[in-house]
Amino acid sequence: MNNNRLNAKDLINVGIYTAICAVLCCAVAMTGVIPIMMVLLVVFVPIITGIPYMMFLTKVKKFGMILILNILMGLLMWVTGMSYYALIVGTIAGLVAELIFRVGKYNSKWHGIIAYAVSGLYCWANYFGIFFNADAYFSTRQNFGQDYIDAVTKMLPTWMCPVLFVVDLVCGIIGGWIGAKVLKKHFTKAGIV
């Protein structure tokens, strides 16, 4: 049997960790109704999902698993009414993360953390709608009230786009680092990993 092909077990692992990440994302994103939280999502989502993601990386030993997880997260974002930017950026970011983790021979801690930070970029992509197409974005959200729209637009001028990119990466690294620590504290000792 060819050991480099993804088998059912790998695919099931991808499914499980995608589900956990999606549930956590969803729970955190619900706080986005408060304008300031809408911007801070880019901080909280990478930090919170770091723990399951690092656990997921311990199961990754073959090419393609990170990519599939990112495509699925992008699809979920799209279906739940964000934009299709998340799918495009997520796919590219997943491929890059995959390559980074591959360089680390699928077991290097720091390669894993950086791979997580890169693959978390779909979170940043969700803001594209506000940056590049603000009128269309808010025309579907008219009944949020003008206050909300003003508050969000004021906090997100176009120059915030690269800033958020950096913030997302940095928070990804922090989240990945926390995840790796938690993993070591709980799972490695317990012998689950």
Next chain:
Amino acid sequence: MEYRLDRNVHSLLDPRTKLLLLFTSSVFVVGNAGERWMVVFYWILVYLPVLLLLVEKEWVAAGIAGAIYVGCYFAQMALQHDLTALESALALMLYIITKILPTVILARYIVRTTKVSEFLAAMKRMHVTDKLTIPISVIFRFFPTVAEESRSINDAMRMRGIEMGTKKATEAVEYRLVPLIASCSIIGEELSAAAMTRGLDVGKKRSCIWNIRFRLLDWIVMALCAACFIWWGIGRFYV
């Protein structure tokens, strides 16, 4: 009594039709493409899930959903004027409910009425690769599990006095996430073993006991979805 297997016993719609409907609904109801132009189709897509619930004899769920729709509709009518901050927050919540609820109902309907083997077989017919369909079916199987596990863990942690909003917020998060991931990874092992016995790994073509084919109702729903996109296209490019 002789036992005979009825191969046609499955839900009303084909899995492929259900997915198309979900996609259409997420584009036009959640994504709100087309806005005023699409208003007729919008209402059809909003009320269709309730109809599906009625067909599946889920009277209570259908009743609640219908009541929420009507309530939200009138509340939004009342909130058309200039809004204060509090009213704005209220309007936001109503908006989210009316946007998300139809799709949530639809997704729940799909998960309840589609067997995993049915879904896999239908996807195979559309030549979608296993690498996407297996994770997707696991995700759908797993959402309820994650919710259930996290509820139990939450109860246990409350009993130990570790709650959100106290001083040790990081601890509260850590003590919830770690057991959740641990138990989910164990469930995952069991799931892989089950998949192994079902021969997901063999790599040969799998047969399916259910008769999967499009029937009249499927064509009607698909025509509706196609009409949505065509009407949207007319509005977008010709008007």
